[in-house]
Amino acid sequence: MKTLGYAILGLLAREELSGYDLKRLMEGRVGYFWQAKHSQIYPELALLEEGGFARHRLVEQSGRPDKKVYGITEAGREALQEWLVEPVEKPPTRDELVLKAYSVWLADPGKAARVFRERQAEHEARLAEYLEIEVWMENNLGESLDDVGSPDFAGYASLRRGIAAEREYAGWCRWISEKLENARSDGELAEGQASGAEER
Amino acid sequence: MKTLGYAILGLLAREELSGYDLKRLMEGRVGYFWQAKHSQIYPELALLEEGGFARHRLVEQSGRPDKKVYGITEAGREALQEWLVEPVEKPPTRDELVLKAYSVWLADPGKAARVFRERQAEHEARLAEYLEIEVWMENNLGESLDDVGSPDFAGYASLRRGIAAEREYAGWCRWISEKLENARSDGELAEGQASGAEER
DNA sequence: GAATACATGTAATGCGTTACATGATTTA
DNA sequence: TAAATCATGTAACGCATTACATGTATTC
Known part of the structure; x- marks a missing residue:
């Protein structure tokens, strides 16, 4: 099973959800650490069901389209528990902004600073x-x-990672922005690769 | 042009490199914020050349296979400079470990702690x-x-992001590991979803 | 009357990894 | 002599995004 499958099971373990519900969750809060489009979710739900990890029931609605509400099965819960304690490979980082930082010596400092400020x-x-x-x-x-056995704790733990990560990234953006902006006013280190000047 | 192209141009702007050199750089230090396998690098170099952003010359070697050494062109440098100051979209995060944290309430705390300690x-x-x-x-x-116009500054700036990111992530891993380990000894909150106990 | 929310799917495309392919030289 | 390094490519596969597709009901 692929990671998306476990992501979905992790949500179904908390409550019953439709594909559409999952889609919205992965756009919103849960989307901070995992997201997926509906075009990925619906086929994955079918696979989970095929594998016996989830099952659905049809819920008829008046005025809205009918929906399939999915729940996790015992097999699904077991698979999830096993996956949880398996070691994780540190995934490769691909950060376009850091990539730009690596070549920032070629850029006009003022214009470059704007890019980092925006991200900050x-x-x-x-x-x-x-x-x-x-x-x-x-x-x-x-x-x-x-209580580490509570879903609340688990949500809180994820949130804390989000907080730390955003704070860290914003801090780095601030640091590099300041460097770039100060350089702009400093006349001294003029000998520039940086092309345009068009200040004003 | 795709991001990989700019990643390569960013390296060629500093020095002339062969495909093999690029491969090693992207496994090593530069690989912290961008990596690629040789199977991606060689075709991309061909595309860069086709687009006029890079060019190569053949270097014959004794005892080693000949190699193609690539350099950036004026057009390549300009393209790179333009890309540098274009705004960046914040890419979606996909972090399997945070995903596990989100479902950690279902796991045996001791076993789960090990996963986070490893990563820490x-x-x-x-x-x-x-x-x-x-x-x-x-x-x-x-x-x-x-000197923001120096490649050294740019490398330093990227490194600082790496430092901040590693410190932040390790800190979070430590925090959650401690929580999970303490819970194991705390008998109080026994009412457990957590299955196994098999301590010793 | 137009856009958005609800609801569920399939198809095409893009980027990245793994595997396939070849071959000389140096090191263990 | 087996493995690793140098050196460059192509092909197959997997996961994710974008686009294609359809239809009702509510809100602006």
Whole structure:
């Protein structure tokens, strides 16, 4: 089974969901660490069912299309539990922004700074969102956030990774942006590969 | 042009390289933020040449196979400079370990902790490597690390992102590992989804 | 009247990895 | 003598995205 299968099982282990529900979850909060389009979700659900890891029932609705609501099976839960404790390969990183940083010596510092500032703002916005959720969780879920057997704890743990990652990335963007912006005003190190100047 | 093309151009802008050289760079240091196998590199080099962004000359060697040494063209440098200041889309994250964290409430805490500890060790090892390079750079490249027009600065900037990222990830792994390990000894919250116990 | 939400699928395309293919030289 | 390094390619496969496809009901 591929990772997407386990991602779906992880959600179905918490509650019954339709393909459409899964799609929205993977666009939203869960999408921070795993996402998929509906074109991937529907076939994967079929595979999970074929393998006996999930099953569905039809729910008729008035005024809306009928939907297939999926639930995890005992076999699915077992497969998920086994996967959880298998060692993970550190996946290769591919970060286009760091790639740009590596060649930034060729760019006009002012223009380049804008690219990093934009990204910084995105990470800061995301961070603010996460911090709000964290506060909400700490106020409303209290006890269970310390219980490693609770889904609340698991969600909280994932969120903490999100918070740390966004903070770290934003910080790096700020650092490099400042460097680039200061260089722009510093006349001294003029001997430039950097082409245009068009300031104003 | 695809990102891999710019990755290659970014390296050719610093020095002339063969496909084989590129392959090794993308396995090593540069591989932290971008990597590619030789099966991708050779065709991409051909495309770059076709587009006029790079050109090669044959270097005959004794005792080794001949090689094609590639250099960047003026058009290549311009394309690279334009790409550098174009805004970047924040790519979707796919992190299998965070995905496991999200379902960790179903796992045996002790076994799960091992998975996170393993990963923590990997990030700490990488961090140690990077910190050594940082010290070396600060001692040997001094001046140029503050000159945003220097390739040294650009390499340093990328490295700093690597350092921050490894530290952040290792920290999160440590945090969750401790939580999981403490829970194992805490008898209190026994009411467990967690199956096995087989301690010793 | 147009766009968005609900709901579920298939097909085409793109990028990356693994495997296939070849061959000389150096090191263990 | 077996394995690793140098050196360059092509082919097959897998996963993910975009585009194609259809249809109702609600909201703007």
